[in-house]
Amino acid sequence: xxxxxxxxxxxxxxxxxxxxxxxxxxxxxxxxxxxxxxxxxxxxxxxxxxxxxxxxxxxxxxxxxxxxxxxxxxxxxxxxxxxxxxxxxxxxxxxxxxxxxxxxxxxxxxxxxxxxxxxxxxxxxxxxxxxxxxxxxxxxxxxxxxxxxxxxxxxxxxxxxxxxxxxxxxxxxxxxxxxxxxxxxxxxxxxxxxxxxxxxxxxxxxxxxxxxxxxxxxxxxxxxxxxxxxxxxxxxxxxxxxxxxxxxxxxxxxxxxxxxxxxxxxxxxxxxxxxxxxxxxxxxxxxxxxxxxxxxxxxxxxxxxxxxxxxxxxxxxxxxxxxxxxxxxxxxxxxxxxxxxxxxxxxxxxxxxxxxxxxxxxxxxxxxxxxxxxxxxxxxxxxxxxxxxxxxxxxxxxxxxxxxxxxxxxxxxxxxxxxxxxxxxxxxxxxxxxxxxxxxxxxxxxxxxxxxxxxxxxxxxxxxxxxxxxxxxxxxxxxxxxxxxxxxxxxxxxxxxxxxxxxxxxxxxxxxxxxxxxxxxxxxxxxxxxxxxxxxxxxxxxxxxxxxxxxxxxxxxxxxxxxxxxxxxxxxxxxxxxxxxxxxxxxxxxxxxxxxxxxxxxxxxxxxxxxxxxxxxxxxxxxxxxxxxxxxxxxxxxxxxxxxxxxxxxxxxxxxxxxxxxxxxxxxxxxxxxxxxxxxxxxxxxxxxxxxxxxxxxxxxxxxxxxxxxxxxxxxxxxxxxxxxxxxxxxxxxxxxxxxxxxxxxxxxxxxxxxxxxxxxxxxxxxxxx
Amino acid sequence: xxxxxxxxxxxxxxxxxxxxxxxxxxxxxxxxxxxxxxxxxxxxxxxxxxxxxxxxxxxxxxxxxxxxxxxxxxxxxxxxx
Numbered sequence: 001x002x003x004x005x006x007x008x009x010x011x012x013x014x015x016x017x018x019x020x021x022x023x024x025x026x027x028x029x030x031x032x033x034x035x036x037x038x039x040x041x042x043x044x045x046x047x048x049x050x051x052x053x054x055x056x057x058x059x060x061x062x063x064x065x066x067x068x069x070x071x072x073x074x075x076x077x078x079x080x081x082x083x084x085x086x087x088x089x090x091x092x093x094x095x096x097x098x099x100x101x102x103x104x105x106x107x108x109x110x111x112x113x114x115x116x117x118x119x120x121x122x123x124x125x126x127x128x129x130x131x132x133x134x135x136x137x138x139x140x141x142x143x144x145x146x147x148x149x150x151x152x153x154x155x156x157x158x159x160x161x162x163x164x165x166x167x168x169x170x171x172x173x174x175x176x177x178x179x180x181x182x183x184x185x186x187x188x189x190x191x192x193x194x195x196x197x198x199x200x201x202x203x204x205x206x207x208x209x210x211x212x213x214x215x216x217x218x219x220x221x222x223x224x225x226x227x228x229x230x231x232x233x234x235x236x237x238x239x240x241x242x243x244x245x246x247x248x249x250x251x252x253x254x255x256x257x258x259x260x261x262x263x264x265x266x267x268x269x270x271x272x273x274x275x276x277x278x279x280x281x282x283x284x285x286x287x288x289x290x291x292x293x294x295x296x297x298x299x300x301x302x303x304x305x306x307x308x309x310x311x312x313x314x315x316x317x318x319x320x321x322x323x324x325x326x327x328x329x330x331x332x333x334x335x336x337x338x339x340x341x342x343x344x345x346x347x348x349x350x351x352x353x354x355x356x357x358x359x360x361x362x363x364x365x366x367x368x369x370x371x372x373x374x375x376x377x378x379x380x381x382x383x384x385x386x387x388x389x390x391x392x393x394x395x396x397x398x399x400x401x402x403x404x405x406x407x408x409x410x411x412x413x414x415x416x417x418x419x420x421x422x423x424x425x426x427x428x429x430x431x432x433x434x435x436x437x438x439x440x441x442x443x444x445x446x447x448x449x450x451x452x453x454x455x456x457x458x459x460x461x462x463x464x465x466x467x468x469x470x471x472x473x474x475x476x477x478x479x480x481x482x483x484x485x486x487x488x489x490x491x492x493x494x495x496x497x498x499x500x501x502x503x504x505x506x507x508x509x510x511x512x513x514x515x516x517x518x519x520x521x522x523x524x525x526x527x528x529x530x531x532x533x534x535x536x537x538x539x540x541x542x543x544x545x546x547x548x549x550x551x552x553x554x555x556x557x558x559x560x561x562x563x564x565x566x567x568x569x570x571x572x573x574x575x576x577x578x579x580x581x582x583x584x585x586x587x588x589x590x591x592x593x594x595x596x597x598x599x600x601x602x603x604x605x606x607x608x609x610x611x612x613x614x615x616x617x618x619x620x621x622x623x624x625x626x627x628x629x630x631x632x633x634x635x636x637x638x639x640x641x642x643x644x645x646x647x648x649x650x651x652x653x654x655x656x657x658x659x660x661x662x663x664x665x666x667x668x669x670x671x672x673x674x675x676x677x678x679x680x681x682x683x684x685x686x687x688x689x690x691x692x693x694x695x696x697x698x699x700x701x702x703x704x705x706x707x708x709x710x711x712x713x714x715x716x717x718x719x720x721x722x723x724x725x726x727x728x729x730x731x732x733x734x735x736x737x738x739x740x741x742x743x744x745x746x747x748x749x750x751x752x753x754x755x756x757x758x759x760x761x762x763x764x765x766x767x768x769x770x
Numbered sequence: 771x772x773x774x775x776x777x778x779x780x781x782x783x784x785x786x787x788x789x790x791x792x793x794x795x796x797x798x799x800x801x802x803x804x805x806x807x808x809x810x811x812x813x814x815x816x817x818x819x820x821x822x823x824x825x826x827x828x829x830x831x832x833x834x835x836x837x838x839x840x841x842x843x844x845x846x847x848x849x850x851x
Binding site for chain 2: 178181194389390431432472473537622
């Protein structure tokens with residue numbers, strides 16, 4: 001045991017502060033999934049097949065809001081080749097108030113069962129109403145046309161401000177707003193009010209010499225993952241089932257499906273595929289319980305794959321918002337008060353990320369008087385799903401836009417203004433707790449000193465800056481290291497690899513064991529392989545998974561030292577693990593030749609049997625992350641097109657285990673933010689139907705839209721992680737919306753308070769400004 | 771005694787009180803004592819919370835230690851994407 005403790009002590013005290021002492025952590029090692037992905041060998045959600053497999057398809061509501069009077073599937077069932085039809089009657093209703101923790105989220109299963117299959121009403125265009133399983137895609141499609149559904153079409157509402165109006169059509173007739181004192185007596189579409197802050201807001205504004213107040217509006221967007229939702233379900237006659245799907249969390253998907261179908265969790269095994277993007281949108285289930293229900297009824301495997309049209313109409317999306325922000329400051333540049341009201345679309349069921357948005361909105365600033373109020377508002381859209389730092393980009397878009405205006409009014413450099421007010425360790429956050437070690441100031445200083453910020457702009461160009469914040473999380477995580485007879489190890493984890501976690505987890509494993517990286521093969525196990533794992537989300541996997549794999553490696557080392565001690569007939573305390581081998585220690589040093597992992601593994605049958613390192617944890621102490629972005633834009637005054645000409649992301653990673661992957665996260669967040677800021681929006685017609693449910697009309701950035709995104713990795717170690725890791729996956733999407741808006745204002749002298757700043761909107765503003 | 775700060779909508783269940791002092795020892799004990807003091811707190815309280823102890827955020831962590839001089843903030847649970 002002493003040997004292990006010594007290793008831990010060395011790692012924490014020396015290695016995290018001295019990158020030269022690390023062999024793998026901090027390097028750009030080859031990615032373990034790279035060859036399979038570039039050769040097409042990798043299996044994504046739609047790539048699994050079984051004998052006798054049926055094809056499942058969903059009938060979706062053509063109405064944004066309609067009461068379902070009846071569903072008659074008899075003609076579809078009579079069609080040759082149709083094996084099963086499911087409707088609301090095939091899913092047991094969940095009790096009111098059936099709110100349960102599931103992974104990182106609190107799930108209202110009464111809502112979830114209605115989201116995956118409409119019951120009393122269809123609540124949005126694209127809402128699933130029935131599903132069929134048939135012998136072919138063609139027959140399944142034909143069967144959908146034979147299902148008769150009688151609707152009573154109801155008035156609908158999409159816009160968040162309209163949905164809050166007294167005369168708005170009610171989406172859930174019995175919804176009473178939470179968080180109001182006194183509680184309202186009448187139902188409305190406002191599911192919840194939240195409020196955060198401290199101090200006295202009016203006292204703060206009375207101390208200000210400059211106050212700026214603005215209103216903002218943002219359109220709903222989609223996460224835009226390239227791979228559609230896909231799954232294959234196989235239910236056996238004995239009540240056991242297997243599910244293969246593209247998901248961010250197969251343990252969480254297992255729990256959702258078992259609850260929705262009324263089955264024991266252990267009877268369902270879920271295997272996650274490679275995933276072609278999720279960004280939060282694959283933390284929930286849509287097709288999976290439907291495919292299982294169809295398979296249970298048909299007694300055959302059922303495969304379901306969404307079309308792109310279905311992805312846009314029935315999955316994700318992220319919120320549209322309406323926001324008001326007021327900030328006051330002294331002439332010297334000290335912010336005296338910040339006040340925000342954030343109204344977020346939740347979709348047809350409660351649960352927008354407005355609480356997180358309200359908590360993050362002023363997080364970069366040290367404020368004595370601050371208040372942020374949020375409203376969670378139902379509209380006739382699918383229930384919103386998480387999207388990278390859920391809510392934070394929106395609230396910080398509004399706040400950082402006003403911060404930029406204040407800096408301009410005070411004739412201060414926007415970064416220096418932020419530095420005058422930035423949070424540091426020991427400061428109370430705007431939402432409550434004191435910050436521990438954080439890198440807000442370090443990212444601002446690195447941005448200020450970067451060549452990008454120091455380079456003069458071209459004619460007609462504009463430059464914008466914004467800072468963003470995200471909490472990051474930990475959570476339940478398990479890992480196993482199976483020692484092979486040749487000394488190599490299989491690392492089994494339970495978190496789908498979205499952003500390079502197999503690489504980073506293998507690197508921390510190899511580092512801790514002191515062995516070559518290519519002796520570690522990282523794999524994502526199915527739900528029967530390990531203890532519980534929360535999903536891949538919240539920027540948690542390299543943090544929490546890192547703690548798990550380091551713990552598993554230490555468990556393996558302890559056993560390896562025990563085998564060496566037994567072999568040498570030494571007390572365990574006289575064996576230490578150095579550079580991947582067991583060595584006699586203390587007064588026995590040099591008495592025996594060191595034993596490598598391969599040598600111990602070769603004889604493990606004789607020395608006691610298989611050696612397996614395990615660790616399960618509920619990781620706590622995730623390190624929050626700040627980022628500052630600098631962006632240059634060029635605006636075509638004749639077309640209104642905004643071109644991003646230069647972009648730099650600066651962010652605190654704590655410790656970059658694999659800098660290449662960290663940079664990829666930074667760049668990916670910036671690119672998604674560019675799309676959100678400049679082009680992406682759902683467009684609805686007067687009946688509440690989406691008019692642009694495809695990538696031709698819903699405009700995500702392509703390579704030609706973005707420059708090379710420069711990155712700067714700041715490293716302020718998180719003391720709660722063995723190697724100092726913070727999460728990095730979400731913060732990069734927080735600053736871009738404001739940074740780009742600030743750059744456009746800098747270029748044109750026009751402040752945009754609506755997103756996206758698409759060419760028609762920009763051109764109209766230019767023409768209006770004359 | 772530890773300083774306990776209730777953020778968000780918790781004040782609706784505490785008669786407007788947002789700060790108090792308690793000797794709790796652990797998060798589980800803290801939740802129990804808060805329930806005794808504020809019977810209107812919802813049953814689902816602990817499932818919906820993140821708890822910061824001296825700046826370190828805990829979720830679902832019954833036995834995390836709270837020192838007598840700790841500053842503890844109760845806030846909404848964090849879920850990411």
